[in-house]
Amino acid sequence: MSAPKLRHRGAILALQIGILAAILMTWETAARVRVLDPFFFSQPSLFLARAFTWLTNSGPLLGGRSIYEHLLVTLVETAGGFGLGVAFGVAAGFLLGRSEFWSRVFNPYIQVLNALPRLVLAPIFVLILGIDERSKVALGFTLVFFIVFFNAFRGVREVDRHIVNNARLLGANERQLAWHVLLPSAMTWILSSLHTSVGFALVGAIVGEYMAAAKGLGWVISQAQGNFDSAGVFAGMTILCGAVIVIELFVNAAERRLVRWK
Numbered sequence: 001m002s003a004p005k006l007r008h009r010g011a012i013l014a015l016q017i018g019i020l021a022a023i024l025m026t027w028e029t030a031a032r033v034r035v036l037d038p039f040f041f042s043q044p045s046l047f048l049a050r051a052f053t054w055l056t057n058s059g060p061l062l063g064g065r066s067i068y069e070h071l072l073v074t075l076v077e078t079a080g081g082f083g084l085g086v087a088f089g090v091a092a093g094f095l096l097g098r099s100e101f102w103s104r105v106f107n108p109y110i111q112v113l114n115a116l117p118r119l120v121l122a123p124i125f126v127l128i129l130g131i132d133e134r135s136k137v138a139l140g141f142t143l144v145f146f147i148v149f150f151n152a153f154r155g156v157r158e159v160d161r162h163i164v165n166n167a168r169l170l171g172a173n174e175r176q177l178a179w180h181v182l183l184p185s186a187m188t189w190i191l192s193s194l195h196t197s198v199g200f201a202l203v204g205a206i207v208g209e210y211m212a213a214a215k216g217l218g219w220v221i222s223q224a225q226g227n228f229d230s231a232g233v234f235a236g237m238t239i240l241c242g243a244v245i246v247i248e249l250f251v252n253a254a255e256r257r258l259v260r261w262k
Helices: 003-032 044-055 066-096 100-115 118-129 135-158 160-169 172-211 217-226 228-262
Strands: none
Touching: 003 044, 044 066, 044 228, 066 100, 066 135, 066 172, 066 217, 066 228, 100 135, 118 135, 118 172, 135 172, 160 172, 172 217, 172 228, 217 228
16 A cells, blocks of 8 residues: 555544544543533443453453353344345345336335334344344344345346346346346445445344343343443443444455455
């Protein structure tokens, strides 16, 4: 990487860290002088210390488990909901995008299901699948599926017809057409949905754990809230934010590989 690019990235990182530090310092000062009520908003010095205690395993176990065990549960649920949602969303969007007839047949059902507030399905999934990981994966799946589906559907529909016709003239069959023309052309649309959908998969896992679970970061935050422990709530959210940053780095790496394939 060239020196100007390194300096540019360094400047961006410095500004990001500076903004975060300014926010935390303002928050801490406001809580200390009682502009913000520390009972409800805690203080960065308190919840960061709590998060550090959890991460170093120097404090009491949370429900008999370390914070890493709770984090692993949440990440597994997120990965399950995200993976299934992306796989089925791309497949359904691709198939219906290729068929005008079937897209018209299923359009009213898709619109109705998409209009449903998926978070209210969480109690239903808990009743059907129980309070274990399956109900959280199902909730994450419903949140991710439609985001990916509509992007994949639109991506297939936006493929240049001249490219498709030229490929057919060169003798491409349906499998070759799909793999070498349609899917690469729709990849930009699909990739644009991944950053949003991974966040929704995490939301599905956290909300599901918050409502009914025995482990996971959502459960940790729920327990802290039930004990009126605002420091515990914000400590859980801080660890969650760190996990989101790591997940985003993985998504960016996957996106770069897929763009090269495209």
